Amino acid sequence: MLQSEFTTRTGIHVTADMFEEIHKQYMASELDKDTFCSQWKRKHMEQASNDMVQQIYSLQMQLAKAEEKRVLEREHANKELLEALNKANAYADELIRIYDIKGDYKAIHALFTKLQEKYNH
Numbered sequence: 629m630l631q632s633e634f635t636t637r638t639g640i641h642v643t644a645d646m647f648e649e650i651h652k653q654y655m656a657s658e659l660d661k662d663t664f665c666s667q668w669k670r671k672h673m674e675q676a677s678n679d680m681v682q683q684i685y686s687l688q689m690q691l692a693k694a695e696e697k698r699v700l701e702r703e704h705a706n707k708e709l710l711e712a713l714n715k716a717n718a719y720a721d722e723l724i725r726i727y728d729i730k731g732d733y734k735a736i737h738a739l740f741t742k743l744q745e746k747y748n749h
């Protein structure tokens with residue numbers, strides 16, 4: 629049997645190396661081309677289907693673990709952000725108290741601008 633005959637009978641395209649093994653199996657059998665191809669396709673399609681089901685299950689598990697990790701990372705990041713905001717608010721309250729600029733938003737803005745310039749350089 630030729631590779632093109634195998635492809636026509638099964639509708640499956642295989643590499644030359646794969647076909648070489650398939651051809652050995654065909655030659656070792658006493659089946660005609662159509663029967664061999666039909667049986668080979670049924671056997672290998674079932675196996676391929678089972679393999680795909682296992683791969684899908686494995687990928688679903690990986691996806692679930694990755695999602696769980698992302699949720700935990702997001703929760704951790706949110707916690708750190710909240711802590712940082714609380715510290716920044718406490719720091720701002722302390723600066724307002726120290727410089728007695730409560731309600732003077734221009735002074736507060738000027739102070740924060742100076743602090744940003746100082747720590748960004």
